[in-house]
Amino acid sequence: MKYLAYRFASRLAQAPPSFLDELFRVSADPSIISFAGGLPSSELIDCEGITRAARSVMEEEACIALQYTTTDGYRPLREYIAKRYRRRLGLASSADEIQIVNGSQQCLDLIAKIFLNAGDHVGMERPGYLGAIDAFSLYEPVIHTAPLDDEGLNLAAIEVLVNKERPKFFYGIPNCQNPSGRTYSQENRKAVAEILKSTDTLFYEDDAFGELFFDAKPRPPVKKYLPEQAVMSGSFSKIIAPGMRIGWVYAPKEIITRFNIVKQAADLHSNFLSQKILHRYLMTNDLDDHIGKITRVYQNKCRIMCDLFDDLLPEVTHTYPEGGMFLLATLPPGISSRQVFNKGVEQKVAVLPGLPFYLDGGGVDTIRLNFSSATEHQIFEGMTRLARVIGGL
Ligand SMILES: Cc1ncc(COP(=O)(O)O)c(C=O)c1O
Numbered sequence: 303m304k305y306l307a308y309r310f311a312s313r314l315a316q317a318p319p320s321f322l323d324e325l326f327r328v329s330a331d332p333s334i335i336s337f338a339g340g341l342p343s344s345e346l347i348d349c350e351g352i353t354r355a356a357r358s359v360m361e362e363e364a365c366i367a368l369q370y371t372t373t374d375g376y377r378p379l380r381e382y383i384a385k386r387y388r389r390r391l392g393l394a395s396s397a398d399e400i401q402i403v404n405g406s407q408q409c410l411d412l413i414a415k416i417f418l419n420a421g422d423h424v425g426m427e428r429p430g431y432l433g434a435i436d437a438f439s440l441y442e443p444v445i446h447t448a449p450l451d452d453e454g455l456n457l458a459a460i461e462v463l464v465n466k467e468r469p470k471f472f473y474g475i476p477n478c479q480n481p482s483g484r485t486y487s488q489e490n491r492k493a494v495a496e497i498l499k500s501t502d503t504l505f506y507e508d509d510a511f512g513e514l515f516f517d518a519k520p521r522p523p524v525k526k527y528l529p530e531q532a533v534m535s536g537s538f539s540k541i542i543a544p545g546m547r548i549g550w551v552y553a554p555k556e557i558i559t560r561f562n563i564v565k566q567a568a569d570l571h572s573n574f575l576s577q578k579i580l581h582r583y584l585m586t587n588d589l590d591d592h593i594g595k596i597t598r599v600y601q602n603k604c605r606i607m608c609d610l611f612d613d614l615l616p617e618v619t620h621t622y623p624e625g626g627m628f629l630l631a632t633l634p635p636g637i638s639s640r641q642v643f644n645k646g647v648e649q650k651v652a653v654l655p656g657l658p659f660y661l662d663g664g665g666v667d668t669i670r671l672n673f674s675s676a677t678e679h680q681i682f683e684g685m686t687r688l689a690r691v692i693g694g695l
Pocket residue numbers: 340404405406407408431433475480508510536537538539544548549
C-alpha cells in the first residue's frame with residue numbers, strides 16, 4: 303500500500319516538541335499526586351450557582367442564547383468587564399475596547415496572527431509561559447527573552463532587547479506569572495512602561511492571575527502607564543470555570559477592529575450560550591465574594607507547600623508567590639528536573655520540568671509546581687514523596 307507523504311506547512315516545524323502528552327498520561331493515573339498540571343481547584347467551581355444561571359437562561363431565553371451572535375461578544379458581558387476595569391484598576395475602559403474570546407489562550411493566537419509575519423521579532427520573559435511560546439511559534443517569529451527576577455523584568459535586558467531587535471510586541475505576565483509565580487513590583491511596571499514609551503513595541507499584558515492576589519489588592523497594570531501601547535487579556539477560567547472557555551482582550555479600538563477580523567475568520571464568535579450563562583451568573587452572584595473564597599484557599603495551600611519545601615527540602619530554593627497558582631523551584635546543583643520527573647513518577651508524584659519554559663535550553667534545574675488543584679492532604683503527601691525523590695538523587 304502506498305502512503306501519502308503529507309505536505310504539512312513549514313510553520314509546524316517551528317512548534318516546540320510538546321511534553322504535554324507525557325504529562326497527560328501521568329496525570330491520568332489516579333495514584334499519582336500531580337503538581338504538574340495547571341488546573342484551578344475543582345472544589346471551588348460554583349457548580350450549583352452556574353447550574354442555576356444556566357437553568358434560568360434556558361427557561362427564559364433559550365432561543366436567543368442558542369442562536370448565532372456578533373463576533374465581538376455579548377455586549378452586557380463586555381460592559382461588565384469594562385466596568386470592573388474602571389472600578390478595580392482605575393482604567394478608562396469601555397465595552398468597545400473589549401472583545402470576548404474563547405479563553406484568553408485564543409488571544410495569544412490572534413495577537414500573533416494580527417501582528418507577526420514570519421521572521422518578525424517578539425519579546426517575552428525568561429522563563430516564559432509555555433502556552434504563549436507554543437502559540438507564537440506557529441507564526442514563525444524570532445523570539446527574544448528578558449530575564450524575570452523577584453522585582454520583575456530585568457530592565458537593562460528589556461531596554462537592549464527593544465532597542466536592538468524592535469520586537470512587534472513584548473509579552474509579559476506582571477501578576478503571579480506562569481511558571482514562576484513572580485509579580486512585577488510597582489516601580490518595575492512603571493520602568494517597563496517608560497522604556498517602551500520611546501519605542502513602537504507594544505506590551506501584551508496577560509493578566510490571567512491578576513484577580514488571584516492573596517491580599518485581594520489589585521496591582522496597577524502596565525497598561526495604566528501605556529494606555530495606547532498595551533493590549534491586555536483576561537479570563538474567567540481561574541475565577542469562575544475554565545470549561546466555559548470565556549476570556550477577553552482589552553485593547554485600543556484600532557487593534558480591537560483587527561481582533562474582530564481574525565476572530566470572525568477563526569470561529570465567528572465565542573460560545574454564546576456560555577457567555578449568556580456567565581453573564582447571568584455574574585448578575586446574580588457576588589464575584590468579589592467568590593474570589594475571596596478562592597484566594598483564601600489558594601493562600602493556605604501555597605503557604606503549606608512553601609513551608610514543606612523549607613522544612614523537608616531546605617537545599618531547594620523557590621519563589622514565594624503573592625497569588626496565582628504556581629511556584630518555581632530550583633534544584634540543588636547536579637540534580638536535573640528530568641531526573642526528578644522520572645523518579646517522581648515511580649514514587650507517584652509529578653512535577654513539571656522547567657525546561658520547556660526556557661527557549662535557550664536553560665532551566666534544566668527548575669521545576670514548576672501547581673498548588674491550586676491538589677487538596678491540602680495531597681500537598682502534604684506529595685511533598686513528602688518529592689522530598690524522598692530529591693533526597694535519593
Ligand atoms: C498565563 C496564562 N495565560 C493564558 C492562559 C489560558 O487560559 P484560558 O484560555 O483558560 O483563559 C493560561 C492558562 O493556564 C495561563 O497560565
